[in-house]
Amino acid sequence: MSKTFNTVNPATGQKISTYAYMSDREANEAVENCHTAHDSWRLKSVEERGAIISRIGEGLRARADQLAALMTREMGKLIKQSRQEIELCASICEWSAQAAPRELAPEERELPEGGRGIITHKPMGVIYGIQPWNYPVYQVVRYSIANLMAGNGVLLKHASSVTGTGKLLEEIYLEAGLPAHLFTVLIIDHDQSNAIIEHNRVRGVTLTGSAVAGRTVGARAAKALKKTVLELGSNDAYIVLEDADIEKAVQICVNGRIYNNGETCIAAKRFVVVDAIYDEFRDAFVKAMSEVSAGDPTGDEAGMGPMARKDLRDDLHEQVKSSVARGAEILCGGKVPEGDGYYYPATVLGNVSPGQPAYDDELFGPVASLIRATDADDAMRIANDSRFGLGGGIITEDREKAIDMATRNFDTGMVFINGFGLAKPNMPFGGVKDSGYGREHGGYGMREFTNTQSVMVMN
Known part of the structure; x- marks a missing residue:
């Protein structure tokens, strides 16, 4: 049988x-x-x-x-x-x-x-x-x-x-x-x-x-x-530079993290923000993520649906708890909701550093890792400090600088400048490392x- x-x-x-x-x-x-x-x-x-x-x-x-x-x-x-x-x-x-x-x-x-x-x-x-x-x-x-x-x-x-x-x-x-x-x-x-x-x-x-x-x-x-x-998989880093439009940057980063319920290999996962605007970005980003509602995916109201399986939600939550045990801080979300379905809230972790799953590993769900960098060079160092290399992003008003950073230094297969992107039929898709x-x-x-x-x- x-x-x-x-x-x-x-x-x-x-x-x-x-x-x-x-x-x-x-x-x-x-x-x-x-x-x-x-x-x-x-x-x-x-x-x-x-x-x-x-x-x-x-x-x-x-x-x-x-x-x-x-x-x-x-x-x-x-x-x-x-x-x-x-x-x-x-x-x-x-x-x-x-x-x-x-x-x-x-x-x-x-x-x-x-x-x-x-x-x-x-x-x-x-x-x-x-x-x-x-x-x-x-x-x-x-x-x-x-x-x-x-x-x-x-x-x-x-x-x-x-x-x-x-x-x-x-x-x-x-x-x-x-x-x-x-x-x-x-x-x-x-x-x-x-x-x-x-x-x-x-x-x-x-x-x-x-x-x-x-x-x-x-x-x-x-x-x-x-x-x-x-x-x-990957843990793609999105770099937010000092001259970025904060409102636009937050919109890009929220969409990049929660699209497809956060279950995308090329999703924005680590958000590396330079010190000059870190506090302002953090406050706006946490507010926007905390306002994302999870609900019925067949309707028009929800900002996210459920995770695809219960074991995937459980694994994600364990990564969050393990990161917190190693020094990360939950800025919003981070709790498994009651009720039917495999839902998980949009979550932001601060104080993210090496040795935590939120820094080292792929979090395949709607959890964002927020990381402070001293300047653009430090942000690129952090972005490349990963065993993964599928994609990444740079958000800045200086597009030529972003192109130079991407082509000269970003160690990934794909880079998105001033936007979150998925596949394009006419552009190669794939990674390194x-x-x-x-x-x-x-x-x-x-x-x-x-x-x-x-x-x-x-x-």
């Missing part, structure tokens, strides 16, 4: 649906079928693939209400943010279809001794994606659309808590005309996932998750000589899992 699991509404704690895990035989057949589908798909022109990718974007928009409602029910994000996520994903489909002929075009070079060199980007085969729950549509679209556009087949192991969203995406892809089995959702456990990584038909593995998961998956894939792309490696979006994602082949025609 198959093992089963339930999906649960984090706003109420009530069961949504029950799903059965695949058998090992079913999982193996899914891999083989994906490989067979890819064998035909890889021969289609970039333009033919792009036409179907465009229709996937249209399908996402056509079923946006249904998809947004399911996302919100499964992981608790505000319904308006679910709709924003779907619109971003539709735009990723559009951009990819339009850009692929350019990004995947062959390149010609003259050989040094004479002759003609041709560089092509050929699909590798079946790519296995292990994706988290926090952006149930975007995390899937981000890697799957790029790889389908490149001519690869795609397997998905989604987080079990958002299984319904994964299956609905599979349906939308098929309705758009994608060949059967080319994109397949695998409902499997961790042991089965390890077998998929090692499967001889799988040519590459991509994971979005924690640094711990990244090390485990990366090591297993490397042992099997499989290429990986890892997009891992314990935040992983490889890039998605901006054409880079299309080429990550391609065979860059050299053809040399000699005279």
